[in-house]
Amino acid sequence: MLLPMRSTIADYWRRESPLGLMLDYDGTLTPIVPDPTQAFLPPAGWELLLKLCRHPWIRVAIVSGRSVSQLRFFLSALTGEAITLCGLHGGEIYVPQKDHFLRQPNREQLQQQLQPLREKVIAQLTAANLLNSGIFLEDKTYSLAVHYRQVEASVKPQIIELLYGLFTHDTELTAPFKLQPGKEVLEVLPRTFDKGDCVVFLWDFWQLRQGCYIGDDVTDEAAFVAVNQRGGLTIAVGKTPGTTQAQHICSEVGDVYRELAALASQSKS
Incomplete structure (x- = not known):
């Protein structure tokens, strides 16, 4: 007789109240790929x-x-399902089933603030002969992500130094924003956008007593801290002990799927 799969999440959830399951996307539900x-x-x-x-x-x-x-x-394919989409590290929160934003930034204001900073980033990368080094600039309307995964290893430190230098020396232009590091990416992001704040919002909105957050990146650490403070469960993907605030570790995306599959099989209503 086969024993049922074990799940850290299923073992944590007492089933006396709803479980909030909050998941990062890239590196958690899908492997990191060269082309985002x-x-x-x-x-x-x-x-x-x-x-x-x-x-x-x-x-x-x-x-x-x-x-x-x-x-x-x-x-x-999940448009009609009961799922909440939190974009830009929680800067925007959308419920597709109801076609409704629970949180939406002031588009015009942020774009006005971001445009001169975007232009300066591009100008400085161009002046340093870095713009065509393999960089991929991703314009997210409210933020600008500078991906350097495809850049030669010897050049990557120059890109990082240039962007941090801009934020250090031009504080007036960069004041509304922060430079958020990720996996082979630096993102110019509004200071108020934060995954920790996002999970606090969801926790209160859903009136949770139990919740789980799974993520893999530097940006997920704030969410781990917020969920830990509320007695929730946190799982990091691809981390090593001592390098994350998460309580548990999955070695890869496949392990996340095994966790979720076990949860689904053990929590049938």
Whole structure:
């Protein structure tokens, strides 16, 4: 007789109240890929998310650095499902089932603030002969991500130094923003956009007593701290002990799927 799969999340959840399941996207539900536009979910991801979204006692949210419009594209098959999409590290929070934003930035104001900074970033990268070094500039409307995964290793420190130097020396221009590091990316992001603040919002909005956050990047550490403070469960993907605020570790995306599959199989209503 086969024993049921074990799940850290299923073991944590007491089932006396809804479980908030908050998941990063890139590096958590899909492996990191060289081209960010090709980060599609594998079939197993679709199947698991559908099961979890349809469970009456599980609240599912994707908390990503991607914009809501990007998340809607990658997760279009879930439009009618009970899922919440949190884009730009929680700067925008959208419920596709109701076509409703719970949180939406002031587009005009942020674009006016970001445009001169975007132009200066591009100008400085161009002046330093770095713009065509393999950099991919991703305009997210409210933020600008500078991906340098495809840049030669010897050149990457120059890009990092240039951007941090800009934020250090031009404090008036950069004041409304922060430079958020990620996996082979630096993002010019409004200071108020933060995954920790996002999960606090969801926790209160859903009136949770139990919640779980799974992520893999530097940006997820603030969410780990916020969830830990509320007695929740935190799981880091691809980290080593001592390098993360998360309580538990999954070595890869496949382990995340095994966790979620076990949760789905043990929590049938």
